[in-house]
Amino acid sequence: MELKVKDFESALKSLEDIVVQLEAGDLTLDRALELFEEGIRISRFCSSKLDEAERKVEILIKAADGTMKEVPFTEDVEANES
Amino acid sequence: MDLFAQRKIYSVYDITSEIKRSLDKFGILWVQGEISNFKHHSSGHMYFSLKDQRAQMKAAFFRNNNLYLKFRPEDGMEVIVRGRLSVYEPRGDYQMIVEYMEPVGLGSLQLAFDQLKEKLRKEGLFEDLHKIPLPLLPRKVGIITSPTGAAIRDILRILKRRNASLDVLIYPARVQGTGAAEEVVAGIRYLNSRRDIDVIIAGRGGGSIEDLWAFNEEIVARAIYQSELPLISAVGHEVDYTIADFVADMRAPTPSAAAEMVSGAREDLRATVASFGGRLNQAIRRGIERRRLNLERLAHNKAFTVAPNKIRDLQQRFDEGAMRMAQAMRRFCYAIRHRERLIATRLHALDLRRLLDHKKQILAHSRQGLISGTKTCLAAERSRFEVAVGKIDALSPLAILRRGFALCRDAKGIILKNAADVSCGDQVSVTLALGSLECEVKKTNENYELRMTNYELKN
Secondary structure: OOOOOOOHHHHHHHHHHHHHHHHHOOOOHHHHHHHHHHHHHHHHHHHHHHHOOOOOEEEEEEOOOOOEEEEEOOOOOHHHOO | OOOOOOOOOOOHHHHHHHHHHHHHOOOOEEEEEEEEEEEEOOOOOEEEEEEOOOOEEEEEEOHHHHOOOOOOOOOOOEEEEEEEEEEEOOOOEEEEEEEEEEEOOOOHHHHHHHHHHHHHHHHOOOOHHHOOOOOOOOOEEEEEEOOOOHHHHHHHHHHHHOOOOOEEEEEEOOOOOOOHHHHHHHHHHHHHHOOOOOEEEEEEOOOOOOOOHHHHOHHHHHHHHHOOOOEEEEEOOOOOOOHHHHHOOEEOOOHHHHHHHHHOHHHHHHHHHHHHHHHHHHHHHHHHHHHHHHHHHHHOOHHHHHHHHHHHHHHHHHHHHHHHHHHHHHHHHHHHHHHHHHHHHHHHHOOHHHHHHHHHHHHHHHHHHHHHHHHHHHHHHHHHHHHHHHHHHHHOHHHHHHOOOOEEEOOOOOEOOOHHHOOOOOEEEEEOOOOEEEEEOOOOOOOOOOOOOOOOOOO
């Protein structure tokens, strides 16, 4: 299920809006259920973003032709002496 | 003595040169005084006067020496200068050629710091409204720092401990010494040019004001200000404040703190999302419950119980009515049948049948009589008829013919009674009792009349 737009920030904001609307209480039952479903979708999306676990650490090296290149970074002091 | 006899007459230039040579003998000296009439030419050379309450002297601070000056000399500033004395021949001024200047009281670096801070503050570079908010959940952070320094190690350690799923890209830069400021600026520009960086950390470990100086340079401050990506400055220890700290979108007292800033949100955000989830559930449940109660209340409303009762009532009355009607129908049918039987009985009593039989008999009888009577009549009539027929028959020409007489007709068909009506040779037809003849007259005999004799019948 694809959400329209949605990076984390705007997703969180939408979620907050939905919660506020639902708590206000003056919606038709159909609309309330619609919003509830969307709210659940968004909150799952946010949770999944928060749980993403990859981490990459890289350092830039200036190549011979002057362009920058990324290489993995190790905390070995000698290897990274520039 | 004759003052005029062996006088030595110098040229102006010569005596000036002599003075210059004398002054030169001072060598390198230090002078303290207050700056006045300070002028910084476009050539880069600085010209001013140094003075105290009783005397003043001119000074020149040429470009190749004053380039290294971190602070800006100003009128009224008390300074200590080092240089040589000289003479500016064209004007006959003696002056000091300054090769080094420092402020009295504050260190020159501190002074430079204060001056730049004031200047940039006036330009509005430190204003909050120019600060870009940090992203809540950055995916990639660019770090401008020394790859071998303590700062990067601290940052990476904190990120690992917080289990932050955040990519790191290090832009290696010198963080002190000549050219460090330029490298930091290049780093800021490079990271901004990429599309995948969400936030920048620029920082280094602790050190003296000289060590941290790169982060006090004007070019660094302006690069930070112009950065479109949010930038966290993480320079030195908690107590160290650099110009970069004022311009940056966020100041971290240490590099570790910066790492926490880019990763910290995660736990809080989890809690926020969880709380929103809880509130969603509650809100929808409450909404549904409220509606359900409404519905129940309405369902128990009299309107819904009264009507069914009324209907049942009506149904019952209908049923009763139907039953009674059925009964009435049945009774009616019985009554009719009863009457029918009664009538039948009475009819029988009236002996109508017998009467009918009797009548039938009479009828049959009469019929018989009629038939036989008719037969008799018919027989009588027949015999009369037969008699008549006999009579007719006797009188009929056929009977005559049978008696041997013949009927003669002429060619025209007229019955011949007189021989005079024909001539010899005429054709005549003769009808016999049986058959007919076609004859030709051979001879006629007139005046012959058959007289009736005893053969006449008298009626």
